[in-house]
Amino acid sequence: MSIAFVRTADAPLLPAPPTVVGWQAALRHRFMPTPLSGVASIVVGTLLVWVLWTILDWALIRAVFVAPDRVLCNAEGAGACWPFIGEKLLQWVYGFYPHSERWRVNIVYLMGAVSLAGLLIPRIPWKGWNAIFFFVIYPVITFFLLLGGRFGLTYVETSQWGGMLVTLVLAVTAIVTSVPIGILLALGRRSEMRVVSLLCTLFIEVVRGVPLVLVLFMAANMFPLFMPPGVNPDKLLKAVIGTALFASAYMAEVIRGGLQAIPKGQYEASQALGLPYWKMMGLIVMPQALKIVIPGIVNNFIGLFKDTSLVTVVGIFDLLGIVQSGFNDPKWASAQTGNTGYFALAMIYWVFCFGMSRYSMYIERKLNTGHKR
Amino acid sequence: MASNAQFAVEMKSVNKWYGQFHVLRDINLEVKKGERIVICGPSGSGKSTMIRCINRLEEHQNGDIVVDGIPLTANLKNIDDVRREVGMVFQHFNLFPHLTVMENCTLAPIWVRKMPKAEAEAAAMKFLTRVKIPEQAQKYPGQLSGGQQQRVAIARSLCMNPKIMLFDEPTSALDPEMIKEVLEVMVDLAQGGMTMLCVTHEMAFARQVANRVIFMDQGQIVEENEPNEFFKHPKSPRTKLFLEQILH
Ligand SMILES: Nc1ncnc2c1ncn2[C@@H]1O[C@H](COP(=O)(O)OP(=O)(O)OP(=O)(O)O)[C@@H](O)[C@H]1O
Ligand SMILES: [Mg+2]
Numbered sequence: 001m002s003i004a005f006v007r008t009a010d011a012p013l014l015p016a017p018p019t020v021v022g023w024q025a026a027l028r029h030r031f032m033p034t035p036l037s038g039v040a041s042i043v044v045g046t047l048l049v050w051v052l053w054t055i056l057d058w059a060l061i062r063a064v065f066v067a068p069d070r071v072l073c074n075a076e077g078a079g080a081c082w083p084f085i086g087e088k089l090l091q092w093v094y095g096f097y098p099h100s101e102r103w104r105v106n107i108v109y110l111m112g113a114v115s116l117a118g119l120l121i122p123r124i125p126w127k128g129w130n131a132i133f134f135f136v137i138y139p140v141i142t143f144f145l146l147l148g149g150r151f152g153l154t155y156v157e158t159s160q161w162g163g164m165l166v167t168l169v170l171a172v173t174a175i176v177t178s179v180p181i182g183i184l185l186a187l188g189r190r191s192e193m194r195v196v197s198l199l200c201t202l203f204i205e206v207v208r209g210v211p212l213v214l215v216l217f218m219a220a221n222m223f224p225l226f227m228p229p230g231v232n233p234d235k236l237l238k239a240v241i242g243t244a245l246f247a248s249a250y251m252a253e254v255i256r257g258g259l260q261a262i263p264k265g266q267y268e269a270s271q272a273l274g275l276p277y278w279k280m281m282g283l284i285v286m287p288q289a290l291k292i293v294i295p296g297i298v299n300n301f302i303g304l305f306k307d308t309s310l311v312t313v314v315g316i317f318d319l320l321g322i323v324q325s326g327f328n329d330p331k332w333a334s335a336q337t338g339n340t341g342y343f344a345l346a347m348i349y350w351v352f353c354f355g356m357s358r359y360s361m362y363i364e365r366k367l368n369t370g371h372k373r
Numbered sequence: 374m375a376s377n378a379q380f381a382v383e384m385k386s387v388n389k390w391y392g393q394f395h396v397l398r399d400i401n402l403e404v405k406k407g408e409r410i411v412i413c414g415p416s417g418s419g420k421s422t423m424i425r426c427i428n429r430l431e432e433h434q435n436g437d438i439v440v441d442g443i444p445l446t447a448n449l450k451n452i453d454d455v456r457r458e459v460g461m462v463f464q465h466f467n468l469f470p471h472l473t474v475m476e477n478c479t480l481a482p483i484w485v486r487k488m489p490k491a492e493a494e495a496a497a498m499k500f501l502t503r504v505k506i507p508e509q510a511q512k513y514p515g516q517l518s519g520g521q522q523q524r525v526a527i528a529r530s531l532c533m534n535p536k537i538m539l540f541d542e543p544t545s546a547l548d549p550e551m552i553k554e555v556l557e558v559m560v561d562l563a564q565g566g567m568t569m570l571c572v573t574h575e576m577a578f579a580r581q582v583a584n585r586v587i588f589m590d591q592g593q594i595v596e597e598n599e600p601n602e603f604f605k606h607p608k609s610p611r612t613k614l615f616l617e618q619i620l621h
Binding site: 266268269271275288367 | 456484485533
């Protein structure tokens with residue numbers, strides 16, 4: 001018999017069977033490709049429905065939406081106590097900032113939101129000017145506007161700030177300063193100059209080896225030791241500096257990870273073209289290294305944003321502190337007040353962090369130039 | 374001044390060590406302007422190390438290297454000056470993956486030579502046309518074939534208007550059909566009068582364009598001659614052995 005074969009007629013094109021296409025197939029393929037994973041899907045699904053239902057029941061169905069005070073919220077079987085949030089929300093946003101001066105905070109929020117949007121949305125032009133405004137001019141304006149005591153503005157000391165205002169001041173300052181300081185520390189640690197590398201390594205390892213709570217305590221109490229006698233910097237300023245330094249040490253290690261992933265050839269090509277050190281780092285190495293570690297950087301931002309809540313331990317009323325202080329209000333103290341407050345707070349933190357996470361994924365996709373190493 | 378120097382590259386009794394390992398031993402080499410030199414030798418013989426000393430990607434410990442009249446010492450200004458005049462093409466291209474082909478080409482002229490952007494782009498276009506890929510200017514390196522990437526790398530070096538070009542095995546990471554397109558560009562460059570030092574095992578290329586072939590082994594220059602003599606009548610037994618191996 002011959003092994004030669006020649007096809008004389010084309011095999012017919014047939015429609016795919018229902019096990020391959022259609023919603024039943026998709027459902028089956030995703031949730032129960034094997035009997036075991038089918039069981040797992042059902043168990044997890046049931047659990048999920050139960051959790052969601054419990055939350056929904058508490059947050060909406062049994063919840064109190066309108067009430068003058070705690071009486072309704074304290075009733076047997078009552079769910080979330082939303083009127084409490086409604087009454088306290090402005091305090092969460094402005095802290096103890098005097099009512100008549102809240103417009104100053106509004107201006108700060110508004111300028112920040114507008115120029116941040118300008119920076120983050122790629123389609124909007126004038127990125128350079130926007131960056132100068134956001135990173136240089138805006139902090140100066142914010143400082144004088146919030147603190148006052150000059151230009152005819154009444155002085156509002158930082159102990160009167162609070163809530164979202166303090167959380168954002170802390171988080172944004174720490175986030176914005178941690179990147180450049182982290183870059184310098186990472187470069188320093190990898191430097192061939194032994195003294196520089198030793199100092200940077202020492203700083204990073206010491207700061208990373210101490211819990212943030214302790215850094216905050218030490219910043220609050222030990223700073224004066226480094227100052228001339230009688231000088232004791234502002235409490236909030238000390239917390240800002242402590243958080244920023246702490247964040248920088250973490251950032252430095254993330255960025256160093258990125259630097260390590262850059263092949264030696266990139267350095268050699270830059271040097272062969274005559275680029276001096278800082279231009280090589282700024283134009284070739286850093287852009288690539290930072291791009292690689294965007295997920296790590298944003299992870300740090302998110303962690304940092306939430307960690308600012310630790311400043312309550314040194315007596316600063318950030319968002320968490322303000323929310324908790326509201327629980328003691330005799331007008332509202334009820335069985336559900338705490339739960340409702342924490343639940344709302346969790347959602348606020350989550351919205352910020354989820355926003356950061358999604359934005360970083362968007363930027364990662366945008367920066368992808370098709371080069372996979 | 375520098376440009377009146379007699380030699381493009383001058384190496385006198387150059388020695389270099391990696392730790393205890395004596396990687397370059399008593400290297401003496403004079404390259405005239407416009408001369409084209411091919412360097413070959415077994416793996417690990419120090420070919421890369423030698424040409425990398427010429428633009429100070431490696432530091433020599435002993436002896437003198439003078440490039441276009443500029444002595445290579447610890448003086449950082451001299452190193453910068455030399456690197457401006459010397460272009461280098463690497464085995465693995467080393468293009469900047471986060472920049473487009475055009476940006477790869479204009480980066481150094483703009484930031485090192487302080488050339489206005491429009492002028493740099495016009496020059497880049499000229500060189501991209503010379504290496505026959507003007508249509509790829511707006512792509513990223515990751516979107517090009519190996520041969521195209523290497524031609525971009527050559528164009529990128531040329532954009533600095535170098536007086537000397539160094540090639541370190543520019544075709545050994547390429548598939549056979551791409552080797553040809555890169556070699557064509559290099560032949561064109563050689564015919565344009567560029568001073569070139571090429572580490573390569575492309576012997577046809579050596580025969581066609583080299584003024585001189587240098588054979589290295591164990592960190593030393595073992596034999597040098599004009600290509601015809603070098604390939605027909607190698608003198609040293611080590612050269613004979615090496616040529617037998619690569620020419621079958
Ligand atoms: N950074 C380094 N540290 C220590 N030894 C090195 C280093 N770089 C190269 N060497 C050694 O120096 C020798 C010469 O290396 P070089 O890269 O110059 O060889 P080559 O002739 O270019 O070889 P190939 O054809 O494989 O590229 C080799 O034995 C290598 O192992
Ligand atoms: Mg080599």
